[in-house]
Amino acid sequence: MHRRVALAAALMAATGLAIAQAPYPSKSITMIVPFPPGGLADIVARPVAEAMSRDLGQPVVIENKGGAGGGIGMGQAAKAAPDGYTILMALSSYSVLPEADAIIGRSPMYSYAALRPIARFTADPTVLAVRAEAPWKTAKEFVEYARQNPGKVNYGSSGNYGTMHVPMEILAQTAGVRMTHVPFTGAGPAVVALLGGQIDAVSSGPATVLQHVKAGKLRVLGHWGNGKLESLPDVPPLKQAGYNAEYAQWSGLFIPAGVPEPIAQRLRAAARAAGNDAKVREVIGNSGSPVQFQDTPAFEKYVQADVRRMADVVKKIGKVE
Template structure:
């Protein structure tokens, strides 16, 4: 076979192999070039820095009592520190407004109370622009839902709620009660009782449950209505006395304390604690927060801290919490409208 004849046989094979090799090389290069682009489009891992949990009340109240062990448990789940910051003022409104306006990136969340539903309506009644709207928040989880408890000092002249109410009806002197601020979750239940029992009470607002309880202990006010977590330690120590509560049945932490409904005053109020993020927080971040909150709700250290303070965990995940919150907010708005303008 001559050289020319041999080339006619081999050339197509060589050309085909070269073409295949070139095609493979181009495909490989293209794939390698595509790798950075794919990585650029992938979402960054979350969280990559510490998270701030705003508590819109001073230390010592129910929200703070729940927030601190929950923040620690969520830190362990998320792999980043969750830092609790108390931002008190305006019955919780200042801190809530701050979270409402925060960047919706999951790095600012809030542990707050049922008063979140009250403040916007109270602002309207007072003729001012609301500090925030409820649709500026995304509910993550509810942790507790306790009826508030009517508490006086252990040396007070009233041994039970019947004596307390009877004394106010006689009007021997004006009885004062402390709260976390106008229209807050310590003010509203007392106004419900005042209206239902037709008694006189003088409201003295403070910046949070902690300062109000301190004022009660110090004799600056005669009574408070607050969650068990704020006062159980003082009741156990013999410094305060619980007279009644705003729930339905008896409380596990205070089995000898009757409800106001039992005593013939059908008023009910729950001071719940819930975790929120700003509205429009990305769904993936909300899901991560929900998972961390769910884990925290069963954490042994959280249970010991919260239940030890007299507030059993009554956990609701986001969908159920949203339904509960909507219904509770409608009820509280009607109560605030009935209270009317408070100077």
């Protein structure tokens, strides 16, 4: 009897050791996308997840978790077990929301320290899009209308302090106008509302609206960058119209901060492979946002600088109910 018990204990111990030493990854990985389908994060995440699946030898499964400008999904990722089986495809709202939480006076949905940057995939200026039948042909006409009709222009976003809200507030501040903000759960629903005439404008990444521009349903009046956009070369910067408005919507991969270094480096290698994958570059590029890959060291510095810059922007926006 004692011999059988001892043998069973030895077998259990051996099984536990085998599990503990199982090579990573030994099961599917969840990639949280903190927005509904149809927006930039989802557009980037799907080809990247497919390429990472090939490199890792395990499925990388998308989980869309929208709400609060991306905060709900990012909070879920920040609280996930640091075992490498939960990763996050975030947008630049990552740099904004903890500062916004502090201004609002609510508990933070996540902290910067809880999520570790791994790789950047895109970094585009947002664009100002309206319906094709809208009366405004230029950004100047749009702003002048907003100036003469305070609060009458309704613009949609992915949520308070999100990547579609912040650039419009930057434009409103620099142009001295007041517009009405209508938050949605993500870029996809906001663009649907624009197409349906429920709102007048959105600021979004080019990838979110390009197909509708090509179909003749939307018109882009300007962008929050400098120079020409690769996907919309005829669209001028807002600065050209006299508005000192600048904002970049980036997408990047993050992991919980406590993930062991060997696993973090394995995910970094898979992300790098995805960033260099010809099919990934083609799919994302065709959507309107060319891949602008940054590996971990460069992306960490980029995020740190963005967090510092966005802190000043959010303080100027102030408390939004």
